Amino acid sequence: MSVIQGARERARTEVTAAIKQEARNQLAAEGAARLSLRAVARELGMVSSALYRYFPSRDELFTALIIDAYDAIGAAAEEALAATAGEPPADRWTAVCRAARDWAIAHPHEYGLVYGSPVPGYSAPQDTVVPASRVGLALVAVVRDAQRDGLLGPPQGRPLAEPVRTDAAHLASELAPDLPIPTIAALVAAWAQVFGIVSFEVFGQFNGVVEARGPFFDQAAGALGAQVGLPTPAETPAPER
Amino acid sequence: MSVIQGARERARTEVTAAIKQEARNQLAAEGAARLSLRAVARELGMVSSALYRYFPSRDELFTALIIDAYDAIGAAAEEALAATAGEPPADRWTAVCRAARDWAIAHPHEYGLVYGSPVPGYSAPQDTVVPASRVGLALVAVVRDAQRDGLLGPPQGRPLAEPVRTDAAHLASELAPDLPIPTIAALVAAWAQVFGIVSFEVFGQFNGVVEARGPFFDQAAGALGAQVGLPTPAETPAPER
């Protein structure tokens, strides 16, 4: 990837970015279903057919937006991870969860693009799997750091059923050989559960049910951290608060 | 609602049902985004404008499908609730969760309609709130029955933050005055978390991560039940009396 590039190539990346940005605007304003290539082109002062030089189809544009959204929410989580280095693991866990949730609240339609029902025919190609895992990996990092510092307890819950253990062992060997298998299983469950709460909040399922959504989320995220084995602040040997 | 009705009215309900059924077929085949009123009409041998006698707009058709989907998944949950009456609460909890999850796996696009990103502009009108709550109420019923039978323990987790307690108290007075406030809060969280796992499974987030999805789900659902305060089978006291 050369930093310097010809005028043509530079223009291309700029136009590509402009298209995506305008698409994001329309996404936020109208929702994914009403996002129109022609409207994007119109807003950019170009003709609709010209847009196909940059994205071969509407679904490809969506895919690009999906990857960007995964990267954005993943970056938010990683930022919280880095910003809390050295703090008690339970606090870090909550901070990472909270960062993902705050991003989702701020970008509901983009969030829906990635964690809602898959919109295009059935895309989600291979390009999305790495960005899609960033939030999960940030959560893993919190737990690994806790383990490294001797602050990780056993996860709550009953002993693992055999097939679950097999899956978790497979995962462990791939991304965290230093963590106990039951911890990995609990981590995956907690990962999905965090997004369950975020999705309910973003998609309106909590309307009329939960009003204090921030505190509710923090409470639930904290409980999930405890479930994974992170010591609650009270039992953390470190000072603080 | 009169049971007997004129031929015209009967035809109307039949055509309405046929339209929804064909729409569901297309939904399953092509996804919500590609569902076309004209294609539905074509398949039914009618002209597209005639369809507007039954649904004033595409979004209204969607709303009808959404309500039906909420009712279907709610009915599945309630059926599991009734079928397990008398069994240990933890088993009932898992059964209800599992029923909702199995329905979702069997009807992924309909599930996406209700628990994915809201598709139409921003509908989800008042008509949907009662059907939408059926699964949640089935979970509440499991816990209430456990409480009635003296089988409900305290929920796991830290003491409730004040705003969370306020919300939970409000909810309790509405739908389960006999349950402790912390239990209600844990219940709401567990409710959202169950759907987090279901959504991840249905929407493909577990691809390449979790393979044994049934056992994984049962394990996670069981853990959530324990979190709410349902005794795990081991600690269930023999049916007293």
Place this chain on the structure above:
DNA sequence: CAAGAAAGAGAGCACTGCTCTTGCTTTCGC
């Protein structure tokens, strides 16, 4: 039985995603 309501048919509008052809501009091999 006749007046009224309800239902279907068809044409048409504005819009969509996408393709193809036509010119123009930038890049690159010689």
Place this chain on the structure above:
DNA sequence: GCGAAAGCAAGAGCAGTGCTCTCTTTCTTG
């Protein structure tokens, strides 16, 4: 430096969409 090749934008056009309007047919009801 120049001609060929590639990249780019524009315009017309196609098939399809949601939705409206008008007109005709069918059923319900006083």
